[in-house]
Amino acid sequence: MAKFMDVHSGFVGVTEDQLREAHERDLAIEESEGVHFERAWLDPESGKVFCLSSGPSKEAVLRVHDKAGHPTTEIYELPIEVE
Amino acid sequence: MAKFMDVHSGFVGVTEDQLREAHERDLAIEESEGVHFERAWLDPESGKVFCLSSGPSKEAVLRVHDKAGHPTTEIYELPIEVE
Numbered sequence: 569m570a571k572f573m574d575v576h577s578g579f580v581g582v583t584e585d586q587l588r589e590a591h592e593r594d595l596a597i598e599e600s601e602g603v604h605f606e607r608a609w610l611d612p613e614s615g616k617v618f619c620l621s622s623g624p625s626k627e628a629v630l631r632v633h634d635k636a637g638h639p640t641t642e643i644y645e646l647p648i649e650v651e
Numbered sequence: 652m653a654k655f656m657d658v659h660s661g662f663v664g665v666t667e668d669q670l671r672e673a674h675e676r677d678l679a680i681e682e683s684e685g686v687h688f689e690r691a692w693l694d695p696e697s698g699k700v701f702c703l704s705s706g707p708s709k710e711a712v713l714r715v716h717d718k719a720g721h722p723t724t725e726i727y728e729l730p731i732e733v734e
Binding site: 571573582583584587588591606607608609610611612613614616618620644645646647648649650651 | 654656665666667670671674689690691692693694695696697699701703727728729730731732733734
């Protein structure tokens with residue numbers, strides 16, 4: 569399983585409830601693609617959302633977002649992580 | 652304390668050891684700004700690095716990166732997080 573960060577734009581002014589509802593639409597269908605969305609962070613001022621996920625491929629992650637109704641094309645595979 | 656994601660570009664081909672060394676330069680001085688860098692992720696193919704941190708302000712986070720020798724201008728405050 570690889571790890572990914574994808575980025576969405578245009579979520580200016582979105583609330584925590586709205587982000588949670590969008591994230592739960594991903595969680596509801598992610599298993600069909602072997603994906604898990606771990607966390608999502610929102611900057612409501614710039615409208616950026618960052619989603620951290622694990623899964624078999626970029627394409628699988630993007631398919632979940634597509635089906636859940638919030639597609640993006642900006643995604644990065646993250647083979648290296650430090651803390 | 653607020654949470655932040657900052658983004659760096661140009662790290663194409665960087666190794667885990669190199670990312671760890673850069674991250675440890677942040678950790679060594681972060682206390683002076685009241686910042687903590689929680690995690691950093693690297694996509695060595697695109698050269699993107701994402702750093703998740705907490706601290707008092709965007710400016711404080713960016714000052715740590717500046718002093719550690721890897722400045723960026725792309726940073727987002729993340730008041731909303733879901734998992």
